[in-house]
Each structure stands twice: as structure tokens, then as C-alpha cells.
Amino acid sequence: MQQRKGDPFGTHRVIEPEGVLPQPAWRLDSVSPLYANECLIDVERLNIDSASFVQIKEACEHDDAKVKEMIMKIISDRGKMHNPVTGSGGMLIGKVSQIGVEFPASDLQVGDQVATLVSLTLTPLLVEEIQHVNMNNGQISIKGKAILFASCPFAILPDDLPESVSLAALDVCGAPAQVARLVKPSDTVVVLGAGGKSGLLSLAVAWQAAGEQGKVIAIESNPAACEVIRELGIAHEVQSVNAKQPLAVKEMVEGLTDGGLADITVNCVNVPDTELSSILATRDGGTVYYFSTAVKFTAAALGAEGAGKDVQMMIGNGYAPGHADLTLQLLRDHPALKDIFYQRYQA
Amino acid sequence: MQQRKGDPFGTHRVIEPEGVLPQPAWRLDSVSPLYANECLIDVERLNIDSASFVQIKEACEHDDAKVKEMIMKIISDRGKMHNPVTGSGGMLIGKVSQIGVEFPASDLQVGDQVATLVSLTLTPLLVEEIQHVNMNNGQISIKGKAILFASCPFAILPDDLPESVSLAALDVCGAPAQVARLVKPSDTVVVLGAGGKSGLLSLAVAWQAAGEQGKVIAIESNPAACEVIRELGIAHEVQSVNAKQPLAVKEMVEGLTDGGLADITVNCVNVPDTELSSILATRDGGTVYYFSTAVKFTAAALGAEGAGKDVQMMIGNGYAPGHADLTLQLLRDHPALKDIFYQRYQA
Numbered sequence: 001m002q003q004r005k006g007d008p009f010g011t012h013r014v015i016e017p018e019g020v021l022p023q024p025a026w027r028l029d030s031v032s033p034l035y036a037n038e039c040l041i042d043v044e045r046l047n048i049d050s051a052s053f054v055q056i057k058e059a060c061e062h063d064d065a066k067v068k069e070m071i072m073k074i075i076s077d078r079g080k081m082h083n084p085v086t087g088s089g090g091m092l093i094g095k096v097s098q099i100g101v102e103f104p105a106s107d108l109q110v111g112d113q114v115a116t117l118v119s120l121t122l123t124p125l126l127v128e129e130i131q132h133v134n135m136n137n138g139q140i141s142i143k144g145k146a147i148l149f150a151s152c153p154f155a156i157l158p159d160d161l162p163e164s165v166s167l168a169a170l171d172v173c174g175a176p177a178q179v180a181r182l183v184k185p186s187d188t189v190v191v192l193g194a195g196g197k198s199g200l201l202s203l204a205v206a207w208q209a210a211g212e213q214g215k216v217i218a219i220e221s222n223p224a225a226c227e228v229i230r231e232l233g234i235a236h237e238v239q240s241v242n243a244k245q246p247l248a249v250k251e252m253v254e255g256l257t258d259g260g261l262a263d264i265t266v267n268c269v270n271v272p273d274t275e276l277s278s279i280l281a282t283r284d285g286g287t288v289y290y291f292s293t294a295v296k297f298t299a300a301a302l303g304a305e306g307a308g309k310d311v312q313m314m315i316g317n318g319y320a321p322g323h324a325d326l327t328l329q330l331l332r333d334h335p336a337l338k339d340i341f342y343q344r345y346q347a
Numbered sequence: 348m349q350q351r352k353g354d355p356f357g358t359h360r361v362i363e364p365e366g367v368l369p370q371p372a373w374r375l376d377s378v379s380p381l382y383a384n385e386c387l388i389d390v391e392r393l394n395i396d397s398a399s400f401v402q403i404k405e406a407c408e409h410d411d412a413k414v415k416e417m418i419m420k421i422i423s424d425r426g427k428m429h430n431p432v433t434g435s436g437g438m439l440i441g442k443v444s445q446i447g448v449e450f451p452a453s454d455l456q457v458g459d460q461v462a463t464l465v466s467l468t469l470t471p472l473l474v475e476e477i478q479h480v481n482m483n484n485g486q487i488s489i490k491g492k493a494i495l496f497a498s499c500p501f502a503i504l505p506d507d508l509p510e511s512v513s514l515a516a517l518d519v520c521g522a523p524a525q526v527a528r529l530v531k532p533s534d535t536v537v538v539l540g541a542g543g544k545s546g547l548l549s550l551a552v553a554w555q556a557a558g559e560q561g562k563v564i565a566i567e568s569n570p571a572a573c574e575v576i577r578e579l580g581i582a583h584e585v586q587s588v589n590a591k592q593p594l595a596v597k598e599m600v601e602g603l604t605d606g607g608l609a610d611i612t613v614n615c616v617n618v619p620d621t622e623l624s625s626i627l628a629t630r631d632g633g634t635v636y637y638f639s640t641a642v643k644f645t646a647a648a649l650g651a652e653g654a655g656k657d658v659q660m661m662i663g664n665g666y667a668p669g670h671a672d673l674t675l676q677l678l679r680d681h682p683a684l685k686d687i688f689y690q691r692y693q694a
Contacts, residue, residue: 087645298434305665318652
């Protein structure tokens with residue numbers, strides 16, 4: 001039997017609205033048989049995006065049975081794990097169960113353990129059962145099927161790291177890869193939300209890239225997470241400030257930089273309303289890199305205008321060539337950072 | 348009587364929630380007397396942001412009495428013209444009626460005709476009466492009072508252009524100023540939503556900056572607006588394509604660039620769901636500059652990741668030093684473009 005070939009971007013799986021791509025679509029078809037240029041995955045684990053998981057836990061009053069139910073409902077309503085409130089998703093790992101004859105990945109084999117490097121918001125997903133929800137780290141064990149389109153990056157999981165650790169790191173691998181491009185020697189870098197995984201990976205890269213003449217400032221609301229950063233030794237300054245308080249953040253950064261502010265501010269905070277803190281922490285002519293999916297476009301655009309701040313503001317792109325390898329190598333190069341990932345994410 | 352001094356960013360006028368800046372605030376105090384570092388304006392005209400005005404008109408079924416009512420309700424609920432659906436505002440013009448003794452603008456005088464260069468989403472506004480709504484261009488004649496904070500840029504209106512024309516151009520003056528910084532000689536530039544005012548101003552700048560070896564491609568859904576662009580002679584290619592159809596946009600740009608795509612794509616579309624069109628129109632390593640406030644952060648971030656596109660994505664900053672002068676000068680330098688602004692916006 002001849003298999004049909006689908007669109008490389010997956011538009012053939014969009015149910016509604018018509019004519020859009022899978023990411024903005026309300027609902028995807030996760031049921032139809034595999035197309036010739038797709039790959040089918042037996043899903044083992046979802047890693048829910050941090051902004052999304054925080055929102056779901058709060059809506060469910062931290063009751064894990066309700067969290068299971070809400071996640072199941074989102075997936076069955078939309079054919080994908082696309083949180084309608086935060087607009088964000090996450091990623092998954094599983095075993096390759098079927099490879100379409102025209103799927104563009106010559107080295108991939110049935111049975112390979114892979115992580116998808118595209119958001120769950122555009123990945124067709126069918127769930128039979130949610131086995132376990134880890135309420136601490138947002139990793140969900142499930143039994144289900146997912147589909148990879150021809151344009152979607154993925155990574156074969158390495159043998160030297162536990163799956164759950166690779167998954168946690170790869171979920172945010174765009175952040176360290178983009179920070180590596182942005183930070184130049186001698187730069188002053190502020191990382192907001194520095195204690196989460198994207199924050200820690202960004203710090204590690206900034207510490208290396210800014211070099212001996214640079215200054216890396218970690219801002220993190222949770223004092224215990226601040227202690228972790230201090231022990232890792234990947235920041236010159238570690239301060240416990242709430243990133244939702246722009247004036248407090250601005251004053252702190254002013255104080256630590258003799259009024260010079262940051263050349264580059266990386267926003268990794270997983271709660272809303274931190275756009276202005278990022279803007280006010282940054283010098284005129286500097287760059288704000290928004291990695292958090294809790295960021296609102298208009299709050300950033302109008303906030304900078306309203307404060308009369310001439311800063312470049314960038315939307316975090318989860319894709320950059322080589323981002324998966326760079327991120328996994330970062331863990332191997334920083335044993336203490338790797339230990340933190342083991343503590344938090346090893347299943 | 349000694350006047351109190353307020354925060355330069357205006358936090359003293361925030362009613363709820365506490366501790367945030369005026370832009371993200373739900374409600375501002377537009378009633379309390381002037382602080383020593385504020386300036387009071389007798390407002391004559393609001394220029395509603397295009398994304399906001401389109402949304403309001405649709406919600407009101409294009410009935411101008413309902414539009415009046417809805418705008419009045421937003422302003423009285425929030426103490427500012429901050430559309431809760433689109434999150435955007437616009438700007439205003441009026442006459443300076445009172446200048447606080449510590450307001451930082453030595454050359455400003457009572458009676459000066461000014462335009463605020465910050466969004467209405469952070470400008471305390473009290474409206475007595477809405478006199479007229481121009482359903483075509485979103486300019487609203489009102490009687491009311493607005494407050495300028497110490498950090499807020501503004502422009503004294505020039506004598507050689509009608510107020511309504513200056514207002515329309517200054518409302519989007521961030522766009523041409525940022526495009527002027529981004530576009531280099533020989534660049535291929537795509538402007539989406541090229542027929543609106545920010546699109547036309549961006550085209551005019553790109554045409555100049557890309558030079559003889561460059562290529563400027565205007566994409567605009569409205570065929571009549573395409574004709575206007577052709578007559579202005581500020582684009583090498585003008586195509587009528589719906590920016591909500593990413594694959595159609597991608598194919599069009601591929602065809603016009605021998606598959607090379609754009610170095611820089613400027614998004615000026617005033618409707619949602621055009622993030623992916625911008626991404627797919629742009630080459631790997633290129634830049635997407637999102638000026639439209641209808642853009643959703645997560646749709647852009649996750650869309651680029653999902654398509655595996657290595658593009659820089661920038662959030663339009665409405666402020667850049669000299670942006671007002673650059674924009675008004677652009678009109679003076681392009682008489683035909685100035686004529687279009689007269690036709691559309693002269694009161």
C-alpha cells in the first residue's frame with residue numbers, strides 16, 4: 001500500500017481553523033495513519049513547559065488527580081498538549097515505533113530513544129493513559145503516540161545521561177544556545193529567574209562567554225535557589241529579588257553596576273509581569289532576551305516605549321543549529337551543574 | 348502650596364494591582380491633582396492603535412455610537428485607554444495646560460501643542476466627552492485631561508503639518524526609526540501589512556537604506572492599498588497576499604527572491620496570526636522585526652522553533668532617540684507619501 005505524503009510543516013494534520021500551521025491551530029488530527037514523511041513515536045514522558053505547569057497546578061489547587069484530568073482534557077480537546085491559557089507546551093521523549101519511507105533522517109532507526117525538539121504545541125499527540133505526574137518538575141509519565149513532521153528537529157538521546165535529565169535540559173536548549181551567541185567578552189549580563197533550569201544553563205554559558213572582565217548577575221526570588229547558584233560559582237553576584245518588582249530590580253542592578261546597568265538581560269522567569277524589570281535592568285543600547293513563554297508581547301513593546309528605554313528586545317527562539325549538543329555538553333563540562341539536574345530531574 | 352513629587356515612571360498613579368508600573372496596571376488614578384514632576388494636557392484627539400480600533404469596531408458591529416460607548420467604558424474602568432483584549436493603546440494630542448515645577452522639559456510652555464510619544468496604555472486619562480469618532484482612521488475627538496510623567500517622551504507639534512497628520516505619523520514613529528537601524532545596503536526586505544501607515548513609513552525607509560542593490564518587497568492584502576504603494580514607487584515588488592496564510596507568503600517570497608528569502612522582514616499587520624508568515628518569509632540567520640501589537644509572543648517563539656527556523660525575532664520598541672524628527676522629516680522628503688497621509692488623516 002502506497003503511503004500519502006504530508007506537508008513538511010504538518011498542515012495536513014490541522015483540523016481547525018483551516019489554512020493555519022499546526023502551532024497556532026486550535027485542534028490537530030492525532031489519529032489518522034502515518035504519512036510517508038512522518039515518524040511515529042511511542043511516547044513515554046512529557047515535560048510540560050514551566051509557565052504552563054505552574055498555571056495548571058494553580059488552577060487545580062495543587063491536587064495531582066485534578067492536574068491529570070486537566071492535562072488529559074487539554075490533549076483530547078486539542079490533539080496536542082497546548083495549554084490554552086499560557087499558549088505554551090513543552091516536549092516529549094519516547095521510542096521510535098515507525099518511520100515513514102520519506103521521513104528525512106537517514107540515521108534514525110526503529111527503537112531509538114528520541115526527544116522532540118519542537119514544542120508540544122504543534123506535535124500531534126494521542127494519550128491512552130497518564131501514569132504519573134511529578135508535581136515538582138512537571139514531568140509526566142504517559143502511554144501514548146506522537147507524530148513528528150519532516151521539518152521538526154529531534155535528538156537521539158545520549159547513553160551517558162539519564163533520559164529524564166536529558167529531557168529536562170533539551171526542553172530549554174534554545175536558551176543557552178542563544179545566550180552563547182549574544183554575550184561577548186567583558187559584558188555585564190543579568191539573568192532573571194536564574195535558579196530554574198533555563199536560568200542555570202544561561203548563567204553557565206554567560207559565565208564562560210563574558211570572561212574575566214565580565215560580570216554575571218543572577219536574580220532569583222527563591223533564597224534556596226540563590227544558595228544553589230552561589231555554590232555552583234557561575235555568577236559574580238546572586239541576589240534574591242522578586243522579578244515582578246521592576247523598581248526593586250532596577251535599583252539592585254544599578255547598585256551592582258555603578259549605575260551602568262546590563263549589556264544583556266536574559267529573562268527566564270516562569271511567571272507573568274516581568275517584562276519591565278528586564279527593560280529597566282538594561283542599559284540604553286543593550287539587549288533584552290526574553291526566553292520565558294510567560295512574556296506578553298505588548299507589555300514588552302509598550303513598556304519600553306513608556307519608559308523611554310532604547311533597548312533591543314528579542315523573542316526567544318527555541319531553535320538554533322547545534323542547540324541540543326551544546327546543552328548536553330554544558331552538563332558534561334559542569335559536573336556540579338549536572339548534579340543539580342540529577343537531583344531535580346532523575347526519575 | 349508645596350506640590351508633591353511623583354515617581355518618574357508614574358507608579359504613584361497606579362491603583363491596582365499594587366507595585367506594578369502604569370503600563371501593566373489594571374487601573375490608574377487620573378483624578379488626583381498634578382504632582383510637581385508631571386505635566387497636564389488638555390486633550391483634543393486620541394489616535395487609537397490600529398489593532399485595538401479594529402477589535403473595537405468588530406466587537407461593536409461597526410456602529411459608531413457603540414464604539415463611543417465602548418471607548419468611554421474602557422477609559423472610565425481603567426483610567427486610561429488600554430484595550431483589555433488587544434493590550435494596546437495609541438497616543439494623543441492636546442495643549443499643555445499646566446507644567447509641574449519639577450517637570451523635566453525646560454523648553455515647554457503652557458499652550459504648546461504636543462503629542463505624547465508613549466502609549467495610551469500608561470497615560471492617565473479622564474474624558475468628559477467624546478465628540479467624534481472617525482470610523483476610518485481611529486482618530487477620536489474628545490474633551491479631557493491627560494497626565495505626562497517625567498520619564499515620558501513627547502513632541503511639540505510642528506507648524507508645517509496639520510495636527511492630525513503629525514499625530515498619525517508620530518503614533519508609529521518607532522517603526523521607521525527601527526527599520527532605519529536594521530536595514531543595510533543590498534538587503535532584501537519584506538514588509539507585511541505594507542499598506543498601513545507604519546508599513547508605508549517602513550517601506551520608505553527600507554527603500555532608501557537597501558539602496559540600488561537591495562530589494563524591497565511589499566505584501567498587502569488589500570488590492571487598492573497595493574495600487575497606492577505601486578504609485579509611490581517605494582517597493583520593487585508589490586503583491587496582494589493575505590499575511591495570515593504562511594505558506595502562500597513563503598511561496599510568494601521564495602519566488603521573488605530565487606529561493607533566498609528576506610534578510611529582514613518587518614511585520615506591520617494589524618490583525619492576529621501573522622507570526623509564522625513573517626518567520627517563513629525570512630532566511631536562516633535573518634531578522635524578523637515585529638512592529639504589530641497584534642503579535643503573540645508564544646506564537647512567534649514556538650512557531651520559529653516548530654519550523655526549525657534560525658531567525659532573530661525582535662519586539663518592536665516604540666522608542667528610539669530621534670524617532671519623532673526622523674518620521675516627520677520622512678513625510679517632508681516624500682511629498683507623494685505626505686499626500687497619502689493628508690488624504691487619510693487630515694481632519
